[in-house]
Amino acid sequence: MSFNDFTGSRDVAVRLQHSLQRERLAHAHLFAGPRGSGKIAMATTLAQALNCLQKEHDACGRCEACRQIAEETHPDVHWVRPESKSRRIQIAQIREFERAVSLKAGTGRMKVGIIVDADCMTEPASNAFLKTLEEPPDRTIILLLTAEPQRLLPTILSRCLRISFGATRAARTPEQERALSLLVEFTSAQPRGIVNVYRLHTELTKLLVEMKGKIEEEADEVDPHKELDPEAREKLEAERAAQMEGEYRGVRELVLEEIYTWFADVLLCVSGAEAPALAHTDRWADLQRAAAGLSHERAAAHLEAVERIRDALARNIIEPFALEVGLLKLI
Numbered sequence: 001m002s003f004n005d006f007t008g009s010r011d012v013a014v015r016l017q018h019s020l021q022r023e024r025l026a027h028a029h030l031f032a033g034p035r036g037s038g039k040i041a042m043a044t045t046l047a048q049a050l051n052c053l054q055k056e057h058d059a060c061g062r063c064e065a066c067r068q069i070a071e072e073t074h075p076d077v078h079w080v081r082p083e084s085k086s087r088r089i090q091i092a093q094i095r096e097f098e099r100a101v102s103l104k105a106g107t108g109r110m111k112v113g114i115i116v117d118a119d120c121m122t123e124p125a126s127n128a129f130l131k132t133l134e135e136p137p138d139r140t141i142i143l144l145l146t147a148e149p150q151r152l153l154p155t156i157l158s159r160c161l162r163i164s165f166g167a168t169r170a171a172r173t174p175e176q177e178r179a180l181s182l183l184v185e186f187t188s189a190q191p192r193g194i195v196n197v198y199r200l201h202t203e204l205t206k207l208l209v210e211m212k213g214k215i216e217e218e219a220d221e222v223d224p225h226k227e228l229d230p231e232a233r234e235k236l237e238a239e240r241a242a243q244m245e246g247e248y249r250g251v252r253e254l255v256l257e258e259i260y261t262w263f264a265d266v267l268l269c270v271s272g273a274e275a276p277a278l279a280h281t282d283r284w285a286d287l288q289r290a291a292a293g294l295s296h297e298r299a300a301a302h303l304e305a306v307e308r309i310r311d312a313l314a315r316n317i318i319e320p321f322a323l324e325v326g327l328l329k330l331i
């Protein structure tokens with residue numbers, strides 16, 4: 001199946017192909033969406049596009065590599081699925097997977113690891129998998145597929161670039177909704193100048209600070225009256241901080257995905273896409289306004305600026321700085 005054959009998740013196909021062409025594919029993606037929303041087909045096509053012998057940045061579906069990938073016999077594309085009996089992904093499977101992806105690519109150009117129903121990982125499996133994500137093997141793309149992303153460890157969620165499929169997109173979180181309003185306001189401003197960029201920067205930072213504050217408020221504090229030696233207390237405090245950080249990165253990724261999807265939609269509009277192909281079908285008029293007068297090149301550059309922000313944050317570049325540098329490219 002070529003990227004062009006996707007009618008249901010057209011926006012996702014276009015975004016992935018765009019990242020592929022620019023060689024900016026993240027090393028770990030989370031495909032989140034209900035059953036039947038095309039996650040497996042998209043993962044297969046992406047694995048094929050990375051290794052196809054006929055086409056560049058797409059899958060021909062007919063060559064030896066494409067065929068083997070579709071049949072799940074390709075030596076460089078590794079699948080993990082829940083065991084049929086327990087319906088869980090066990091630590092032994094993750095260990096096996098780690099071994100497989102740590103080997104040098106054989107015939108293929110890129111190794112691809114696909115975890116189907118990633119939320120079925122047991123706790124030990126999740127922890128083992130986290131290590132792989134923290135030290136990703138060379139020339140490997142990892143795809144986590146799930147219908148229930150909220151069941152994954154926040155520390156795993158925060159290390160994956162999230163891509164939503166199907167109806168999950170329609171249900172935006174209040175934070176995503178707020179980010180979207182800011183973007184609509186920003187992209188419809190004419191002319192778009194440095195003042196608009198700094199306003200967007202200020203408002204986004206405010207949103208992120210509030211999100212962080214909310215998580216801190218909700219996290220269980222270490223009881224100050226509890227009898228603990230200083231070392232144990234310190235350890236508990238550190239664990240709490242790591243937990244909060246993981247949660248924060250998870251919700252931040254949702255907001256970043258919203259921003260990314262918005263600019264991807266603007267690019268699609270500039271290329272003349274029809275409303276059903278977009279993630280923000282409900283914002284058709286706003287998108288048209290944002291796309292008006294924009295060249296394809298500029299729209300692609302804007303999308304890339306957002307990709308860079310996501311990249312920078314994934315690499316722990318200081319948040320306000322990463323945002324400022326990225327947003328300034330939107331003028």
Ligand SMILES: [Zn+2]
Nearest residue numbers: 052060063066
């Ligand atoms: Zn092929």
